[in-house]
Amino acid sequence: MDEVNTEASGPGTATVGEVVALIEDAYPPRLAESWDACGLVCGDPADPVSRVLVALDCTDAVADAAIDAGADFLLVHHPPLLRGVTGVPVTHPKGRIIHRLIREGVALYAAHTSADAARPGVNDRLAELLGVTPGAPLTPVPDGVDPLTATGIGRVGDLDTPMTLREFADRVADRLPTTVWGVRAAGDPDRMIRRVAVASGSGDSFLGTVAGLDVDCFVTSDLRHHPxxxxxxxxxxxxxxxxxxxxEFPWCAQAAEMLATADPRLSTGVIDLRTDPWTVHRPGAVPSPSTDKDR
Ligand SMILES: [Zn+2]
Incomplete structure (x- = not known):
């Protein structure tokens, strides 16, 4: 994963097509959800690649960083063109990035729910970071497949040390990359937690699934009041x-390491930019009514 300067072409250079094959071996497109858009966004399979960088989102700043670092290939988690577009003109915020990458000869690949579902994948990385053994996925496991090794989104497993929700929230905040948004928890802060379900990214569609499982806590993102x-x-x-x-960001290091191990010709690394959109978070200071728990 060291960023070693290597020539952009020559006998020690891979191709875009070869890097795509390595990515799809680790994160098979067949594991992706039907609505998803995993795959090569731009790039010529015949072009040479020596440096691959990984990021969660392909923002302008990420594209600039990839180009500045001499990357030939940028692997991201979130597909930039997930929703339908009719063109990628430079005047469009997404078109601007795609044009810039094409002009600079940087291929772009998105491994989204394919990487969420794969083993090891985004959910395994999240579970392991939090001290949870990554077991069965939250999505259905086909008959005859061992749930403990099955691919699919989310993971359920035991926490290495039982602790209260209050303590576990501290651990999540300590072990995940720092954001302005931080970490919040819902439910009794003194509830003991032994078994945990995780779903990286937006997981509120799994609340119903989790409610039917023998778990003490569910870790995910983008949760809303009513659900x-x-x-x-x-x-x-x-x-x-x-x-x-x-x-999800911790997955980037896992992916960079996977590619460096799979093909020693590649120099790989992570673009260390926080692409979380939130920049201000205030708890508020106005006296507030008591909660159900206070009564
Ligand atoms: Zn995500």
């Missing part, structure tokens, strides 16, 4: 909500 309130009042487990970026 969480109804989940808790229905007897569901306590919930930890992280910044979306923070739950």
């Amino acid at each position: 969480v309130d109804e989940h808790l009042r229905g007897g569901g487990c306590v919930v930890v909500d992280t910044a979306h970026w923070a739950s």
Whole structure:
């Protein structure tokens, strides 16, 4: 993963097509959700690659950093063109980035839900960071497949040391990359946590699934008032909500290491930019009514 300067072409150079094959071996497109857009966004499979950089989002700053660092290939998690577009003119914020990468000869690949579902993938990295053994996925496991090794989104597993929600929220905040948004939790802060479900990124569609499992806590991102309130009042487990970026960014290092190991010709690294959009977070100072828990 060291960023070693290497020639952009020559006998020790891979091709875009070869890097795509390595990525798709680790994060098979067949594991992606049907609505997703994993794959090569721009780039010529025949072009040479010696330096691959990994990031969560392809923002302008990320594209600039990739170009400045001499990358030939940028691997991201979030597909920049997930929703339909009819063109990529330079006057469009996304077109601007695609044009810049093409002009500079940087291929762009998005491994989204393919990397969420794969083993090891985004969810394994999140679980391991939090001290949770990455077990069965939250998505259905086909008959005859061992749930403990099955691919799919989310992971359920035991926490290495039982602790209260309050303590576990501290651990999540300490171990995930720092964001302005931070970490918040819902439910009894003194609830003991032994078994945890995680879903990297936006996981509120799994609240119903988690409510039916023997877990004490669910860690995910982008949670909203009504789904969480109804989940808790229905007897569901306590919930930890992280910044979306923070739950997924740790995967970038895993992917960079995977590529460096798979092909020693490649120099790989992570673009260390926080692409979480939130920049200000205030708890507020106005005296507030008591909560259900205070009564
Ligand atoms: Zn995401």
